Amino acid sequence: MTDHYDVIVIGGGPGGYVAAIRCAQLGLKTACIDNFRDKKGKGAPGGTCLNVGCIPSKALLDSSEHYEMARDGLGAHGVKVGELSFDLDTMLARKDKIVSDLTSGVTMLFKANKISYYNGHGTLHAERKVSVRDADGKTTAELSADHVILASGSAPMELPPVPFDHDTIVDSTGALAFESVPKRLGVIGAGVIGLELGSVWRRLGSQVVVLEALDTFLAAADDQVSREAARQFKRQGLEIRLGAKVTGAKVTKNGCVVSYESGGKNEELTVDKLIVAIGRRAFTDDLFDEGLGISTDKRGFIEIDENNRTGMDKVYAIGDVVPGPMLAHKASEEGVALAERIAGHPAHLDHNTVPWVIYTHPEIAWVGKTERELKDDGVPVATGQFSFAATGRAKAMNESGGFVKIVAHKETDRILGVHIIGPRASELIAEAVLAMEYHASAEDLARTIHAHPTLSEAVHEAALAVGKRAIHKAN
Ligand code: FAD
Ligand code: NAD
Numbered sequence: 001m002t003d004h005y006d007v008i009v010i011g012g013g014p015g016g017y018v019a020a021i022r023c024a025q026l027g028l029k030t031a032c033i034d035n036f037r038d039k040k041g042k043g044a045p046g047g048t049c050l051n052v053g054c055i056p057s058k059a060l061l062d063s064s065e066h067y068e069m070a071r072d073g074l075g076a077h078g079v080k081v082g083e084l085s086f087d088l089d090t091m092l093a094r095k096d097k098i099v100s101d102l103t104s105g106v107t108m109l110f111k112a113n114k115i116s117y118y119n120g121h122g123t124l125h126a127e128r129k130v131s132v133r134d135a136d137g138k139t140t141a142e143l144s145a146d147h148v149i150l151a152s153g154s155a156p157m158e159l160p161p162v163p164f165d166h167d168t169i170v171d172s173t174g175a176l177a178f179e180s181v182p183k184r185l186g187v188i189g190a191g192v193i194g195l196e197l198g199s200v201w202r203r204l205g206s207q208v209v210v211l212e213a214l215d216t217f218l219a220a221a222d223d224q225v226s227r228e229a230a231r232q233f234k235r236q237g238l239e240i241r242l243g244a245k246v247t248g249a250k251v252t253k254n255g256c257v258v259s260y261e262s263g264g265k266n267e268e269l270t271v272d273k274l275i276v277a278i279g280r281r282a283f284t285d286d287l288f289d290e291g292l293g294i295s296t297d298k299r300g301f302i303e304i305d306e307n308n309r310t311g312m313d314k315v316y317a318i319g320d321v322v323p324g325p326m327l328a329h330k331a332s333e334e335g336v337a338l339a340e341r342i343a344g345h346p347a348h349l350d351h352n353t354v355p356w357v358i359y360t361h362p363e364i365a366w367v368g369k370t371e372r373e374l375k376d377d378g379v380p381v382a383t384g385q386f387s388f389a390a391t392g393r394a395k396a397m398n399e400s401g402g403f404v405k406i407v408a409h410k411e412t413d414r415i416l417g418v419h420i421i422g423p424r425a426s427e428l429i430a431e432a433v434l435a436m437e438y439h440a441s442a443e444d445l446a447r448t449i450h451a452h453p454t455l456s457e458a459v460h461e462a463a464l465a466v467g468k469r470a471i472h473k474a475n
């Protein structure tokens with residue numbers, strides 16, 4: 001017998017499970033199919049984000065930051081620590097517990113919202129029929145729906161000359177579970193994963209070398225932010241070699257020898273572990289039958305229109321499997337807006353106000369366009385910048401590196417981009433997102449009262465600086 005639903009969601013990551021919850025809230029009979037299982041074989045909805053992405057990486061970033069703070073930062077506060085050590089097993093177990101608490105939480109939310117959760121691999125067939133298969137490939141359910149949402153996410157990309165062996169040469173998932181701290185750690189790719197996970201293991205004692213193919217560091221960020229980040233990471237001992245074209249890697253008894261070309265020369269790097277973090281690919285393996293009208297672009301992403309519709313009637317796609325930034329909050333908000341449209345409500349998402357955060361120390365966060373992008377587009381801009389060094393709260397925290405930079409339209413004063421490097425940038429960016437969502441001008445932000453002493457005063461002062469009237473700096 002075929003169970004029929006209003007909506008079937010294939011994929012239970014932050015795109016899929018959030019879309020399913022919103023559909024159910026709107027009164028739609030909903031099912032969510034997700035194939036993720038934990039180490040014990042139990043269904044673990046939550047996708048890459050909860051299982052092997054955002055959450056476990058942030059758990060290790062926080063633990064390792066506490067350790068580094070105790071080692072190098074607390075002395076400045078007059079806090080003396082005796083002999084310091086850490087227990088990696090406890091750190092990893094804490095991370096695993098956070099993950100299992102959160103994935104169980106999603107299972108509970110499915111129950112609370114009366115969403116049918118199927119743990120298995122979903123494939124879409126003609127007439128919006130969907131089959132579910134278990135790990136052995138046995139069909140466990142045959143379903144159908146009025147609407148189907150594809151939210152199958154992404155998977156790590158492999159670098160052909162450096163295939164994963166999942167022991168010495170690992171992807172981000174392997175890098176979240178090293179059993180001991182590698183003495184020498186290589187990372188291919190100075191992107192978000194390379195910087196975050198490189199930071200974790202450097203703090204815990206690894207000598208980390210990051211090989212980046214491009215000649216520019218953090219090309220997507222504001223130029224001044226990238227320069228400041230490069231300076232701070234270098235000071236911390238995170239070695240980033242730009243313009244490094246990796247040509248191969250050989251695993252030997254003594255580790256892994258990575259070959260690369262740089263400046264016309266052949267170079268080698270010997271490491272104990274190698275993380276390959278060169279981006280992720282859309283995951284569409286066995287997701288839908290051929291000939292349904294669903295197409296993928298040349299990079300493998302499912303093609304959609306502005307309302308997330310694929311080429312098949314009432315079949316949609318969201319999150320990492322479609323073009324756009326691969327971010328959990330972008331996937332979730334796409335899911336919410338789509339659920340509302342399916343239920344007959346008007347809803348849209350402004351992709352110009354998706355915030356980016358890199359959870360290194362200092363944190364890096366931005367929303368909107370960079371000064372360079374705007375200038376390249378011929379947009380007249382005015383900028384305002386303010387350093388945390390002149391912010392009382394940042395000084396009290398002994399966290400005075402970095403700055404806030406606001407880029408506004410020179411004539412209308414509308415905020416077009418906000419770029420932050422410094423303490424709690426991940427939290428501070430929310431105010432900038434809200435301001436941009438409401439089309440605020442720099443003056444709107446400048447006339448908003450900010451509590452004293454807070455880090456948010458740096459955002460306030462940067463907004464004042466756009467009009468050359470920052471109080472705590474010479475304009
Ligand atoms: P996913 O989370 O990938 O979920 C898709 C789910 O569908 C998975 O469970 C998958 O197994 C399942 N699936 C796939 N195909 C099928 C099928 N046919 N049948 C059934 N199930 C299927 N983003 C942030 O915003 N902030 C961060 O701090 C952050 N940190 C990250 C750290 C790391 C190490 C990594 C790897 C990623 C990180 N990301 C972060 C990115 C974030 O994880 C993704 O953008 C987000 O998970 C995408 O959500 P999604 O729902 O589209 O896909
Ligand atoms: P990325 O796109 O952020 O960075 C990949 C880097 O690898 C780039 O700098 C690229 O130039 C470089 N590269 C590509 N090919 C290379 C090669 N052959 N040799 C050397 N360098 C090479 O990708 P990622 O770090 O793998 O992360 C994947 C996705 O996961 C990101 O797009 C991001 O959206 C998401 N993510 C987000 C967060 C966050 O929001 N804090 C954290 C982790 C991951």
